[in-house]
Every structure is written in C-alpha cells, then in structure tokens.
Amino acid sequence: MWMLAAGIALAALAVGLVYRYLDWKAERGWAPHEPYQVIVSFEDGVTDDERKRMIRAAGCTVMDSNVHLGTYTLRSSRKMRRVLEHFNSMQGIHYAEPNYLYEATYIPDDPFLPDYQYGPQVIQAPEAWDVTVSRPDVVIAILDTGVHASHPDLATKLTAGYNFVENNEMPIDRNGHGTHVAGIAAAATDNGLGIAGIAPNTRLLPVKVLGDNGTGNLNQVANGIIYAVNSGAQIINLSLGSAASAVTLQNAVRFAADRGVILVGAAGNNGVSVPNYPAAYSEVIAVASTTMHDVRSSFSNYGMWVDVAAPGDRILSTYLGGNYAYLSGTSMAAPHVSGVAALLVSQGRSQAEARAAIQQTADPVPGTGEWWVYGRVNAAHAVRYRTAQEQQG
Incomplete structure (x- = not known):
C-alpha cells in the first residue's frame, strides 16, 4: 500500500518558544x-x-x-x-x-520539520502541540511489517511487541514500511534530529503482521489486533488492507472497538471507489490520501465509506538503517490520523469523543462529500473541539 519515491534532505532550524497571539481565522x-x-x-x-x-x-x-x-x-x-x-x-x-485565548507557540528543533514535512504543517500539528503533545501512557499499536527498533527517532518510543509472522518477540522490520508509518505517528520530537511525529510523547507498540515482502494473512492481522488490545493500546493503526471482507477480521475489529480502542485504517491505493478492508468497517476511521495542495492523491481510493483524508503524498519519515525516506500512499495518511487520535486520548477523550473531534473538525477541502465524508483532518481544531453539551457545561 505504498510507493517508494526517493530522497532525503538536510536542513537546520533555530529553536525556541515563541509567544504570539494566534491570528488564525476563527x-x-x-x-x-x-x-x-x-x-x-x-x-x-x-x-x-x-x-x-x-x-x-x-x-x-x-x-x-x-x-x-x-x-x-x-x-x-x-x-x-x-x-x-x-x-x-x-x-x-x-x-x-x-x-x-493567547497561546504559547511551540516550535520543535527537528531539522526536517519546517522545510520537508508538509504533513504536520497542513494539519496544523504545531498549533495542536500548544494544547497537548500527548503522554507516554498513550500507546499506538503499529500493525505492519515491524519497526526498526534502533532508529534514533524511534528507539525511545517503542514498547515490547510481537512478531505474528515468525511467532516470536522480535518484530524486526526488514521492509521499511512499518518503520515509516511509526515515524509519522509518533517519532521522537524536539530531539534535535530528523522528523517530528504527530503525537510527540506517545509510545509505539510494534506488532508485525506483514512479512518482509509487505504481505500478511488474515490470521496474522486478526491476532495482531487482539494482541494490541490486550497489550493496552488505545489506538491501532492499520496501514494495510484488501478488497476482501472477512468475518474473522470484522470480529477482531469489533473486539477492539467494543473495548474502546480507536482503529484507523488506510483506504487503499488503487484509485477506485471499491471499499478496502479493514478500513471500510464502520468501527474503523477510514483515511484517504491528499497532496500538499489539499487535493486527493491520484492513487487514493475514495467514496462515501471513507471518513477523512490526510497527507499521504511524498511523506518524509523514518526508514531502515536509521535513515529517512519519502514514501507515498494511504498507508502514510492513516498514521497522521492515528497521531491526532493519540493527542485526543491524552486529553481524556473517549473513543466516541475522539472520533467526533476528528470528523467534525476536518477541513472541507475539495472532494469533501464526494471522495470522503468529512474532509482533511485538522489536529489543532480537533484538540480544541468541544461538543455543544461541553460548551454549555
């Protein structure tokens, strides 16, 4: 569910806390x-x-x-x-x-953020960080090809995981996809190197359900979901999928959802309206891909079964060997939303409250109501979202 582009870029940024009045349109x-x-x-x-x-x-x-x-x-x-x-x-x-409101504006010192990571900028993650950077007790499970455990932007973020492909406790990534997804969601931030993750203080649970060739079977994926729930993950990122629905997969998804876990799934990269599973299940937040220009990526699946969109075109993130690379796909869009979900969970939001915040505050970019229901996710608006009842109470 991804396409490798090339490249890595270097930049530098002076840092600090800049206090200013937020002048964004209200x-x-x-x-x-x-x-x-x-x-x-x-x-x-x-x-x-x-x-x-x-x-x-x-x-x-x-x-x-x-x-x-x-x-x-x-x-x-x-x-x-x-x-x-x-x-x-x-x-x-x-x-x-x-x-x-007068806010303290947080600018991390990760050198790739200002010039090479358009995703956090587009969804207004820096503004969201003025409200919350999440907490270490919030865990995103990355169900994928594993995660490169020694990557300097990920090593301090990982909890012990499991490998359902080889049935051992070593979810080693030899593909790169899972490592890339993990970095988008929650790479170490304000550490003076590399990139910034959407949920800077969140921990990551690596669960290998896809082999080194990027594919995995239904049993592995379903077992991975159950494992993530029982291991205490509050968010499960599913940057994987198939056009085939399965009772086992749906039951695993329901098991997680019934226990308050937020599930986020990639809509798929075939450029068609055919549903992709598990994203298309009602319990999962289905995510399409947009470009830096806020339009649908040509490869992204679409339809009114898709909830929201997020940046997924040429996304810079962590990669094998301690490196960084650009990848494209709805696999890259989904962890942007998982990161926002982690910010919301850190605020004490329930599954339903977090989902409502993500959906109701999404920006109505072109294609909303046709390619997806709600729009492109906006982290800053989501963490400030309150229901009518909360506003009155």
Whole structure:
C-alpha cells in the first residue's frame, strides 16, 4: 500500500518558544476564545444589586472576578454575538468582550520539520502541540511489517511487541514500511534530529503482521489486533488492507472497538471507489490520501465509506538503517490520523469523543462529500473541539 519515491534532505532550524497571539481565522469571525465565556466591566457607580440584576438578565453566571481590573468573567448559555450585543446595549457597561485565548507557540528543533514535512504543517500539528503533545501512557499499536527498533527517532518510543509472522518477540522490520508509518505517528520530537511525529510523547507498540515482502494473512492481522488490545493500546493503526471482507477480521475489529480502542485504517491505493478492508468497517476511521495542495492523491481510493483524508503524498519519515525516506500512499495518511487520535486520548477523550473531534473538525477541502465524508483532518481544531453539551457545561 505504498510507493517508494526517493530522497532525503538536510536542513537546520533555530529553536525556541515563541509567544504570539494566534491570528488564525476563527468561527464567525471572532478570534479564538473560550466558548460561551465573556468578560464584562461595569461603569463606576453601578451597585452590587444592579450588577447582579444585569448579569441575570443576560442569562449569565459569574465564573471569576478581578478586583484590580474591575472585571467579571461570565459564562453564558447564549451565542457570543448575542450576549455581547446584550451587554453593550445596556447602560452602566464599560465594555464586554470574549474571553480571548493567547497561546504559547511551540516550535520543535527537528531539522526536517519546517522545510520537508508538509504533513504536520497542513494539519496544523504545531498549533495542536500548544494544547497537548500527548503522554507516554498513550500507546499506538503499529500493525505492519515491524519497526526498526534502533532508529534514533524511534528507539525511545517503542514498547515490547510481537512478531505474528515468525511467532516470536522480535518484530524486526526488514521492509521499511512499518518503520515509516511509526515515524509519522509518533517519532521522537524536539530531539534535535530528523522528523517530528504527530503525537510527540506517545509510545509505539510494534506488532508485525506483514512479512518482509509487505504481505500478511488474515490470521496474522486478526491476532495482531487482539494482541494490541490486550497489550493496552488505545489506538491501532492499520496501514494495510484488501478488497476482501472477512468475518474473522470484522470480529477482531469489533473486539477492539467494543473495548474502546480507536482503529484507523488506510483506504487503499488503487484509485477506485471499491471499499478496502479493514478500513471500510464502520468501527474503523477510514483515511484517504491528499497532496500538499489539499487535493486527493491520484492513487487514493475514495467514496462515501471513507471518513477523512490526510497527507499521504511524498511523506518524509523514518526508514531502515536509521535513515529517512519519502514514501507515498494511504498507508502514510492513516498514521497522521492515528497521531491526532493519540493527542485526543491524552486529553481524556473517549473513543466516541475522539472520533467526533476528528470528523467534525476536518477541513472541507475539495472532494469533501464526494471522495470522503468529512474532509482533511485538522489536529489543532480537533484538540480544541468541544461538543455543544461541553460548551454549555
């Protein structure tokens, strides 16, 4: 499910923490702010009783106050524009404004990130890292050709895994595909070398279910899924597939899903609308591939059985021998989404909550509603996503 392009590139980047106000476009024209929260300052001479009456009339409750600034931070059940219009139309109000967000912008020092990794940039992973870089207790299982354990961008991230091809505890990668997938999802980040993974602090569980030629059988894949669940993985990346559905595979997928595991699958590289399994199962988040220009990769499978898209065309990641290489395929798109899922799990999101965040915040790039349902995944929006109930609560 992948095509090898060539190459490796070198670059350098000075690093640091840069504090700036996020100027990305926000919903309904407002700059980023806490949902349903407004800060109000009252004019001098407004009594406590008048203030309380005005707050009640606006449908708000007091969350906090600052005596030095003379401000009240209020929670409202009303839309931001309406509550601001309400306050600003009242006598005795000095000003009312959204509870804006100001963020610390994290720029890792991995030299390939700024110039050679368009994937994290496109899905706004650096902005997501201002919210969370995940945690070491979050584990992504990489069901693939194994993982190169001594790669300097992966060695500190790996847990003990299993080889279902040779039935031993050595999931050695002699193909390169699994190592490449693993790096996209969670390569060591801010370590002064190589690339940045989407979920920097997440650990990786290597499960070899594909042989050195890149193929594996149903039994190996199904056993690998069960093993990953029982080993505590919260996310399973499945950058593999077939046009053939199988009861055994579907039962393994359901076993994982019923236990709260998030499954992410590659849509396939045949450039057709024929479903690819296990991605096409409803329990799996099916991922198509896009280019750096946010259009569908010509090789990517498509259809309304596909949930989201992610960068998968000429993706730089870890490779055999401690090297880096460009590969293309929906196999490369899927671990972008697995990485975002790991960021969400680190926030305490359930399987359903993480899936909703990934789907509902995807950017509606060309092809949305035709090639895939929701759009191209957006990590920054996903980690800030809240349901209507969460916003009101």
